[in-house]
Amino acid sequence: MNRYSAWAVFKNGLSGHRGWTRQWRDPEPKKAYDIVIVGAGLHGLATAYYLAKNHGLRNIAVLEKGWLGGGNAGRNTTIVRSNYMMPGNREFYEHSLKLWENLSHDLNYNVMFSQRYHVTLLHSPAARDAAARRYNTMRLTGSDGELWDLATLKAEIPHLNYNNARFPITGAAVQKRAGNARHDAIAWGYARAADSLGVDIIQNCEVTGVTRNGGEVSALETSRGTIAAKKVGFAVAGNSSRLWQMAGLGRLPIESHKLQAFVSEPLKPLLDHVVVFGVGGAHFYISQSDKGGMVFGGDLDWYKSYAQRGNLPMVQDVAECATSIMPCLGRVRLLRHWAGVMDMSMDGSPFICKTSLKNLYLNAGWNYGGFKASPASGWYFADLIANDRPDPVIENHDLERFRRGVNIDERGAGPDPKLHG
Amino acid sequence: MIIINCPFCGPRDHSEFGYGGDASIDYPALDAPMDEWHDAIFLRENICGMQAETWHHVNGCRMWLIVERDTMTHEIKSVRPAHGGNAAVLENVAEGGES
Numbered sequence A: 001m002n003r004y005s006a007w008a009v010f011k012n013g014l015s016g017h018r019g020w021t022r023q024w025r026d027p028e029p030k031k032a033y034d035i036v037i038v039g040a041g042l043h044g045l046a047t048a049y050y051l052a053k054n055h056g057l058r059n060i061a062v063l064e065k066g067w068l069g070g071g072n073a074g075r076n077t078t079i080v081r082s083n084y085m086m087p088g089n090r091e092f093y094e095h096s097l098k099l100w101e102n103l104s105h106d107l108n109y110n111v112m113f114s115q116r117y118h119v120t121l122l123h124s125p126a127a128r129d130a131a132a133r134r135y136n137t138m139r140l141t142g143s144d145g146e147l148w149d150l151a152t153l154k155a156e157i158p159h160l161n162y163n164n165a166r167f168p169i170t171g172a173a174v175q176k177r178a179g180n181a182r183h184d185a186i187a188w189g190y191a192r193a194a195d196s197l198g199v200d201i202i203q204n205c206e207v208t209g210v211t212r213n214g215g216e217v218s219a220l221e222t223s224r225g226t227i228a229a230k231k232v233g234f235a236v237a238g239n240s241s242r243l244w245q246m247a248g249l250g251r252l253p254i255e256s257h258k259l260q261a262f263v264s265e266p267l268k269p270l271l272d273h274v275v276v277f278g279v280g281g282a283h284f285y286i287s288q289s290d291k292g293g294m295v296f297g298g299d300l301d302w303y304k305s306y307a308q309r310g311n312l313p314m315v316q317d318v319a320e321c322a323t324s325i326m327p328c329l330g331r332v333r334l335l336r337h338w339a340g341v342m343d344m345s346m347d348g349s350p351f352i353c354k355t356s357l358k359n360l361y362l363n364a365g366w367n368y369g370g371f372k373a374s375p376a377s378g379w380y381f382a383d384l385i386a387n388d389r390p391d392p393v394i395e396n397h398d399l400e401r402f403r404r405g406v407n408i409d410e411r412g413a414g415p416d417p418k419l420h421g
Numbered sequence B: 001m002i003i004i005n006c007p008f009c010g011p012r013d014h015s016e017f018g019y020g021g022d023a024s025i026d027y028p029a030l031d032a033p034m035d036e037w038h039d040a041i042f043l044r045e046n047i048c049g050m051q052a053e054t055w056h057h058v059n060g061c062r063m064w065l066i067v068e069r070d071t072m073t074h075e076i077k078s079v080r081p082a083h084g085g086n087a088a089v090l091e092n093v094a095e096g097g098e099s
């Protein structure tokens, strides 16, 4: 692997930049591996990386049906934060945020993590009280959070709709260490780092069947032949139920729904922070990319779907939210919009767990919050696979939690996947 | 866009409808064992393909419908009232019968 540094840029400059090599290999799949991870999204790639780095394991493959980072990894609005309140989630997402803070160095890859503040607009005394409770709880876990009054908010973000909003803005709840990162860069960074530790990343390799030997998985049938594995981890986001059924395991507490994202034509610097707006049924989040595009999104397309394409009523809904809090966007043109398939769980929280098959592990149920989770998800999933037991932080992130009466429901929305965010 | 052919109102855009979920789920008896309730409340087949699901014509006649829809292509195969009894009553009223 070419190590990236200022010196490397200089040195390669002397030879006309012809010395750079490809970032990861394109190996032929072997007949067998010790560990096979299905899905080269952020969670699969991060898992492979930490299996190799933290646990010294080799002989690992990541199988991807398309190209790496082509699923939700490449489709999200890149918000990274740790303002979760439920026990388990709190520690998990704060650990993830800490990993983000050092990720560029760790991977020797600029993931462009920008801690630009996550600003949740508040519109009522009740919302302010709820935010105070949440942010104080977070602070007890060593996370950061603060409340802004209206004057502070106006000074920081002057061009929100303070004049005639249907729901007047009264202040904000802010996490300053939160922000954005470059989605492709983290996929590529994990891929390159994992590859350099010997992980085979095999693209265009769709898993089409799971061969079982009683209570174990013995091999995976793929579009590139049979691949035997001692341990198997699923990290296929919106396709979790399909893999689950290939393994003959029946039903999961998951529904697949689609979520859209939008980017506008590039503008001059307008918005320094991530701004979130949610009141009266609205749900909207917006930031500005380094290229100048306004990147934003809203709610799910409200019905179950495996199609990676969005509907038009949501375009209108999200556009209405945009102009209601930032009227200055009224004449800005939409450049592109797209959709990804989310693995929405029954309580809005994920699963990183063992399964009823001895050597099969599941990583799923990320709803639309799995981008920020990627580093910790890989970290704890690798630990689970290597040691065959969950770390205490994820002990309730298993499939049996509902049977025990445990719901990790941040929104308090109940067991209806489409209501979680 | 999806057009749902409501048996009461005719073809309407899906933005008029709320979404329920998997219509194949039957809730067990109130005193059924906890495991049966767990499965009905929390587990889903999450079919990729044709599935029966409930939709609510919330901005129309407000009737619940059962729609057979492909979750990958969004093609709709059939639409019928979720509560056949209600439909019969309505038809009866429309024909001048007793309500």
Ligand SMILES: Cc1cc2nc3c(=O)[nH]c(=O)nc-3n(C[C@H](O)[C@H](O)[C@H](O)COP(=O)(O)OP(=O)(O)OC[C@H]3O[C@@H](n4cnc5c(N)ncnc54)[C@H](O)[C@@H]3O)c2cc1C
Pocket (backbone or CB within 6 Å): A038, A039, A040, A041, A042, A043, A044, A063, A064, A065, A066, A067, A068, A069, A070, A071, A072, A073, A074, A075, A076, A077, A078, A079, A080, A205, A206, A207, A208, A235, A236, A237, A238, A239, A243, A259, A260, A261, A297, A338, A339, A340, A341, A342, A366, A367, A368, A369, A370, A371, A372, A373
């Ligand atoms: C529009 C949108 C906005 C979002 N915004 C945010 C946000 O702001 N912040 C945040 O934290 N999260 C956000 N998310 C959620 C986040 O993107 C996902 O939770 C996360 O990317 C899921 O993990 P992943 O990267 O591993 O998934 P993916 O990238 O989807 O990886 C799964 C991979 O599995 C592969 N696969 C599937 N089936 C098979 C098979 N049979 N064989 C082989 N490979 C297979 C797929 O091709 C895919 O590449 C958003 C998601 C979307 C769609």
Ligand SMILES: [Zn+2]
Pocket (backbone or CB within 6 Å): B006, B007, B008, B009, B010, B057, B060, B061, B062, B063
């Ligand atoms: Zn109707």
